[in-house]
Amino acid sequence: MTGALAVLERHASGSRSPRLFVLSAPSGTGKDTVLGALRAVVRGLHVAIAATTRLPRPTEVSGTHYHFVSEGEFARLRDAGELLEEASYAGRWYGTPADQVRDAFSRGEDVLLKIEVQGAATVRLKHPDTVLIFLAPAGIDDLRERLERAAAERGVVDPDEIARRLGEAQREIACIPGYDYLVVNHLGRLDETVRRIAAIIEAERARVSPRPALS
Numbered sequence: 001m002t003g004a005l006a007v008l009e010r011h012a013s014g015s016r017s018p019r020l021f022v023l024s025a026p027s028g029t030g031k032d033t034v035l036g037a038l039r040a041v042v043r044g045l046h047v048a049i050a051a052t053t054r055l056p057r058p059t060e061v062s063g064t065h066y067h068f069v070s071e072g073e074f075a076r077l078r079d080a081g082e083l084l085e086e087a088s089y090a091g092r093w094y095g096t097p098a099d100q101v102r103d104a105f106s107r108g109e110d111v112l113l114k115i116e117v118q119g120a121a122t123v124r125l126k127h128p129d130t131v132l133i134f135l136a137p138a139g140i141d142d143l144r145e146r147l148e149r150a151a152a153e154r155g156v157v158d159p160d161e162i163a164r165r166l167g168e169a170q171r172e173i174a175c176i177p178g179y180d181y182l183v184v185n186h187l188g189r190l191d192e193t194v195r196r197i198a199a200i201i202e203a204e205r206a207r208v209s210p211r212p213a214l215s
């Protein structure tokens with residue numbers, strides 16, 4: 001009974017163990033738009049800023065979208081054990097700085113990592129209590145339409161690049177069985193997608209006796 005009361009007190013006072021969430025989505029699924037809207041409705045969620053060796057896109061700012069680092073700096077972070085996970089994607093390195101997760105946890109915040117499938121598998125192995133969410137397009141035709149539309153908006157339609165991304169998406173979709181939740185981001189139904197992810201986060205926050213958080 002005492003243990004149960006302690007759990008109740010922790011939940012009631014908002015001092016339950018922080019949770020780690022992963023959101024993976026094939027390129028072009030609309031993950032960043034979804035996350036932008038999600039931040040407005042879910043409080044107490046730190047979205048980690050990853051380190052990457054890829055170059056910034058024109059609208060990206062270092063320290064906001066990513067920490068853009070050199071190959072040498074990335075290797076230093078990895079060798080010093082400062083990355084919770086890392087993965088190579090499209091010839092570039094990406095990794096989650098472990099201190100960001102620790103700092104957010106010490107503030108009592110949950111953390112969301114927007115990472116690809118290899119990184120998600122690593123995090124799950126290291127921290128089995130991580131909640132893995134896969135955000136998917138409604139199908140390959142839907143994804144092709146999204147990629148073609150985005151390319152047309154940028155004024156650079158490269159069929160080879162679209163074919164490469166579709167192939168990559170199929171490899172990522174094959175990993176869905178390793179995830180806890182699957183959310184389909186139907187075209188034109190952003191609100192529904194955001195509502196579903198928010199509901200998953202809320203349900204996991206209410207879970208009784210979560211296993212110990214990242215130390």
Ligand code: 5GP
Pocket residue numbers: 024025026027050051054085086087089094095096114115116117118119120
């Ligand atoms: P992009 O270059 O389009 O921003 O991201 C490419 C892929 O890398 C996306 O699937 C994105 O979620 C993933 N990614 C971004 N940051 C990380 C990270 O820190 N670790 C891993 N494993 N993947 C990441």
